[in-house]
Amino acid sequence: GENVEQHPSTLSVQEGDSAVIKCTYSDSASNYFPWYKQELGKGPQLIIDIRSNVGEKKDQRIAVTLNKTAKHFSLHITETQPEDSAVYFCAASIGVWGSQGNLIFGKGTKLSVKP
Amino acid sequence: DSGVTQTPKHLITATGQRVTLRCSPRSGDLSVYWYQQSLDQGLQFLIQYYNGEERAKGNILERFSAQQFPDLHSELNLSSLELGDSALYFCASSSLALGAKETQYFGPGTRLLVL
Numbered sequence: 199g200e201n202v203e204q205h206p207s208t209l210s211v212q213e214g215d216s217a218v219i220k221c222t223y224s225d226s227a228s229n230y231f232p233w234y235k236q237e238l239g240k241g242p243q244l245i246i247d248i249r250s251n252v253g254e255k256k257d258q259r260i261a262v263t264l265n266k267t268a269k270h271f272s273l274h275i276t277e278t279q280p281e282d283s284a285v286y287f288c289a290a291s292i293g294v295w296g297s298q299g300n301l302i303f304g305k306g307t308k309l310s311v312k313p
Numbered sequence: 314d315s316g317v318t319q320t321p322k323h324l325i326t327a328t329g330q331r332v333t334l335r336c337s338p339r340s341g342d343l344s345v346y347w348y349q350q351s352l353d354q355g356l357q358f359l360i361q362y363y364n365g366e367e368r369a370k371g372n373i374l375e376r377f378s379a380q381q382f383p384d385l386h387s388e389l390n391l392s393s394l395e396l397g398d399s400a401l402y403f404c405a406s407s408s409l410a411l412g413a414k415e416t417q418y419f420g421p422g423t424r425l426l427v428l
Contacts, residue, residue, distance in 0.1 A: 240421060242403070242419045243315070244416055287355075
């Protein structure tokens with residue numbers, strides 16, 4: 199079955215710096231890659247996602263890149279702010295329209311942004 | 314607020330007991346997913362229902378069962394509880410309608426503590 203590896207497990211940056219979190223997946227059939235942010239005491243919240251027919255996607259300070267050949271995808275956060283501090287999870291799934299597969303999650307990255 | 318509701322928020326019980334966790338999906342979403350989050354195992358997929366029928370099974374123990382009712386709410390039943398079942402249990406929902414985004418929206422979770 200699918201396996202998702204996520205690195206690093208913890209990341210500390212200064213406010214205003216960039217943060218990069220990387221994930222690799224094992225099943226080449228995976229075609230949907232969301233990123234979730236989880237704050238303390240809350241459920242995971244989708245922040246950005248990408249499908250396998252797209253190499254890069256950007257939403258304001260957040261971007262995700264996907265390399266299908268190498269089977270890895272990355273989350274990039276620019277101009278980090280203290281409110282970006284949280285645990286970030288990558289995930290992968292196999293799904294076609296109308297038949298979304300379950301998500302396989304990485305172990306998470308605890309991001310700390312120091313003021 | 315994702316639109317997914319879960320009750321109760323916290324649950325404390327003893328080993329050997331049985332509990333029921335409840336989830337109401339976002340309005341219009343037909344699919345419900347259950348995930349378990351523990352410190353050592355991370356976020357793990359348990360089971361998925363679509364419009365009342367079981368769609369996929371993950372690492373769900375035989376002591377655990379779930380169902381989705383005609384009004385689309387779902388319940389996760391955990392029986393013969395063990396200390397190791399202590400975890401956060403999340404419900405997520407998605408539309409799965411043809412052409413709809415495959416995003417899974419997570420609820421706030423139920424924190425289960427087995428003493």
